Amino acid sequence: MSRLKRVLIILTTVVVVIGLALGGGALYLYSDADVSTVGTEFRTELAVPPPAKSTVTPNGTRRFELTMQAGQKEFRAGKQTPTWGFNGDFLGPTLRAKRGEKIEVKIKNTLGEASTVHWHGMHLPAKMDGGPHQMVAPGGTFSPRWTVNQPAATLWYHPHPHGTTERHVQRGLAGMFLLDDEKSARLALPRKYGVDDLPVIVQDVRFNGAKFDHGHQILRDTGFLGDRTMVNGTLDPYKLVGDELLRLRLLNASTARIYDFGFSDDRRFALIGTDGGLLEQPTGTDRIQLSPGERAEIVVRMKPGERTVLRSFPHSGYGDGWQGRFGGGDDSFDVLQLRAAKALRPSPQLPGELGTLEVPDGSDSVGERFFGLVTTGINGKKMKMDRIDETVVRGTAETWTVRNEHGTPHNFHVHDVQFRVLEVDGEEPPPELRGAKDTVFVPPFKTVKLAMRFEGPADPETPYMYHCHLLYHEDLGMMGQFVVVEKGRQAGKVRTPHSHSGH
Structure with a gap:
């Protein structure tokens, strides 16, 4: 019995030590998993x-x-x-x-x-x-x-x-x-390219010596997440501003990271456009969230001599705390510093009306389709190049329901069309989702309804794609194919993909 007691004590000690080591390691990984570049010196x-x-x-x-x-x-x-x-x-x-x-x-x-x-x-x-x-x-x-x-x-x-x-x-x-x-062209909007109308291509990167490090980190299933950002290929960038109003064309060109853009002083700005073009009216806000592939046009007002920083803030929408910490939701980035000149050229006030959306509102949808998103595929199917998953009729509108069916963040991009977001979890979408869109973020266990129209031209043998634009997920097979056909026609056989050597 004394020998058994000694064995039990030793085993218990080993289990406790292993548990403490694992717990300490997990705590270290968790505490060290968030990233912040707030306070960057813009050089x-x-x-x-x-x-x-x-x-x-x-x-x-x-x-x-x-x-x-x-x-x-x-x-x-x-x-x-x-x-x-x-x-x-x-x-x-x-x-x-x-x-x-x-x-x-x-x-x-x-x-x-x-x-x-x-x-x-x-x-x-x-x-x-x-x-x-x-x-x-x-x-x-x-x-x-x-x-x-x-x-x-x-x-x-x-x-x-x-x-x-x-x-x-x-x-x-x-x-x-x-x-x-x-x-x-008739609207009083900033339009001098590179001056008061600025492309802002945002990517996250990590360096391994002189080279890019494109590896995926442990405990993350979103894909690559870098530890710093650059804009238009510039690290730690600043922009000299000479006008009262500055139009920023924001593009999330990262492969997996989701940004929640705002300014370091929490100033409000006007959202004037989404993926597919201008909104009907400018919308005032202090945050705009963009998942990979999404775009937004914003206009910010500057005062002479001031500085402010375009920043990506920690944000929700990642599901549980684990996803938020290891999927990037807890991260903060100073992205771009704006430096206003001591004297600024006056800018006209933004127009109150910008235009009319050219996307359907769901009232003329002739059918509905459902798309369930998981990292291993869409609707339980992994992408196959020779399989047509959906067939739509040219000239018709449809309503697509897209649901994220597990705990990893996803988004949904449809080729060829711009769509209107009708609902987010049964509710009216927020103002930033009321414009024309081709890519929409779908948080874990959330559902969006989208209205779109297929104008063609019809081609029963050449498909368009729909897929998650977190590109690691796309590469794993989280993608499907649809063709556009004339009424009464069926999909054909997908032509064997080939590489163009000349055309």
């Missing part, structure tokens, strides 16, 4: 992506050229980081076109592997969408063509190769695509 003037050069052909087509290329960039003094970019070492130029224009973009791939260029938020034929079915082989070219037929908006472009989208975007392949129209 570098913000770079502004150059406007893309274009030519107009005799038939009136505006033609751009984009080259995917490898390079190096000195983000930090004396340290060259290997990168990818469009027409340069990192990110790409800002493309710009007007509603009604015919567009052609000649894409050349000089990388060592195939990639794509997807026009995020653009309404265009499926064959031109730049999804995983329109790969561009190394050394190859692809020239998508379409006519711009949607309102003025802040869109963007980025790669979309199935299974490797996260890595391609992390390396630097992204850029903005701005659309203009006659209605917005």
Whole structure:
């Protein structure tokens, strides 16, 4: 009995020691998991992506050229980081076109592997969408063509190769695509590109020596989360402001991080636009949350000589405390400092009315569909390139119900269309979700209802995508495909994906 007693005492001691060690380790990981760059010293003037050069052909087509290329960039003094970019070492130029224009973009791939260029938020034929079915082989070219037929908006472009989208975007392949129209041109809004109308491409990064560290951290299932941010490829950036009103076109180009943007002094600003264009009226607020892929246009008023910092604050919407801590919800970032000149050019007051939304309100929906989101797939199915998951009829509107069915944050992006958020968990959406959207955040165990219309053109064999835009989730297979068909027709067989070597 005494021997048994000694064995029990030893076993109990071992269990207690292991438990204390595990508990202490968990406590250390939890306490060390949040990130803050509040108090950053802003040393570098913000770079502004150059406007893309274009030519107009005799038939009136505006033609751009984009080259995917490898390079190096000195983000930090004396340290060259290997990168990818469009027409340069990192990110790409800002493309710009007007509603009604015919567009052609000649894409050349000089990388060592195939990639794509997807026009995020653009309404265009499926064959031109730049999804995983329109790969561009190394050394190859692809020239998508379409006519711009949607309102003025802040869109963007980025790669979309199935299974490797996260890595391609992390390396630097992204850029903005701005659309203009006659209605917005008549509005008294800041519009001097790079001066009082500023692209703000926000990415989170981490460095391992001179190189980017793109690894996923332990205890996180959202994907990559960096420990600092940069804007337009600039670390610790500041912007000199010379006007009373400054328009910021915010783009969350991170692959997994969700930002809750506001200012360090909690000043209010005007939200004037969402993913698909201008709101009907400006909305005053002090916070705007953007998940990966989402955009927002805001206007902030500056006073002579003052400084303020665009900051991402800790926020809810991650589910339980574990997800909030390890998924990034507890993190804080000083993103961009604004430095007003001692004398500012006067700006006109913002208009009270901005326009009319061109997205359906759900009253003419001819059908409903349900999409259940989990990291392993959508509606219990993992993405398959040769499977068409949904078939929609050209010219019809539908209501899609999207539910996050587990505890990990997700969002939902639909190619080709802009939609209206009808409900969030059965309630009217908040003001920041009442504009035209193509990407919407869906917190754990929450449900959103979306109204959208499918204008085509019909193509029963070439699909568009819908997917989670936390790109690690997309790469795991959290994506589906739909085709647009004429009434009475059925989906065809998906054409075998191929890489464009010339087009």
